[in-house]
Amino acid sequence: MITYLQTKANDPIDQLWFMALEECNTKGKIKNLIISGTFPITELDNTFILDNKELAELWQQPSRPTQLKFNHGEYLNKKNKSAVNYLIEELKIKSDSNRACWSLIDMESLIDSGDTPIPSFLVLQAGISDDYSTLSITCYYRALEIKKFLPINLAEICLIASQINNSFGYKFRNIEITIHAFNAYIKDNFTCLNRARLDTFSEAEIATKIAVVGDGTKWLRGMLDEKMDHLESNIEITGINNLISSIKLYIQENNTTVYSKDFLNHLEIVASSIEKFNNIVKNSSYAANSTEQYKIVKSNIAKAIAKI
Structure with a gap:
């Protein structure tokens, strides 16, 4: 038709x-x-x-x-x-x-x-x-x-x-x-393939940002907040993976509680839920269960933010 x-x-x-x-x-x-x-x-x-x-x-x-x-x-x-x-x-x-x-x-x-x-x-x-x-x-x-x-x-x-x-x-x-x-x-709140800001930074840049005393956690909350609200047909995982690597390195190199292993675990849960969402949309661009999985991704990011 x-x-x-x-x-x-x-x-x-x-x-x-x-x-x-x-x-x-x-x-x-x-x-x-x-x-x-x-x-x-x-x-x-x-x-x-x-x-x-x-x-x-x-x-x-x-x-x-x-x-x-x-x-x-x-x-x-x-x-x-x-x-x-x-x-x-x-x-x-x-x-x-x-x-x-x-x-x-x-x-x-x-x-x-x-x-x-x-x-x-x-x-x-x-x-x-x-x-x-x-x-x-x-x-x-x-x-x-x-x-x-x-x-x-x-x-x-x-x-x-x-x-x-x-x-x-x-x-x-x-x-x-x-x-x-x-x-x-029509897709409400569609971001027209603009990348979330977190995904535009390299691993080295993220590592530098999170290490700034006093400002690192504030910057990170802002990045994760924006990622949580950023609507993507296929969720880019680059920034989350780079963040996980940077947090692992920070915890390894610093005897500090600024970023906890609990926070790191929640980031890994976020990454896993993003991969699951992307696997769902591989099979159908309009799958109903992708909507539910997207809600889980957003919820997991919110839980990670709460651990900063």
């Missing part, structure tokens, strides 16, 4: 988001959602788009920013070549080229991915109308979170369209956008 949502004449570009949000709020998860609309090229600077531009730029950076689990740019910009420049070159050679497109991952990347985070954004294709008045961009997503992530995705598309429009001397009058999502859904 296909759900097709088409904007009306004179609708602003953010109507693409409003329509999809309303549909998912009403129906829940939707399979094969297609949203489409044609807008004046000036809509590329719609306030809604500008509000999400900074995040869109992070997702399009050539290399992965520390705060993201991955970004689209690292998959796109290959052989020291800009992916956007590739689109522009193809369109300048042939405006109706069928090769002005991106494929973010290949089969090798997919087969070897296990359950590690990889892009849901799989394909983008661009084209120009015969009269050169309209730039068209079509994207395909294997899964698309509507509430938080779709605004970023739309801003990404507009960022790309703006660069193409600029390279063609701002000759386009309209932008046509079509998005196909195999699964579209």
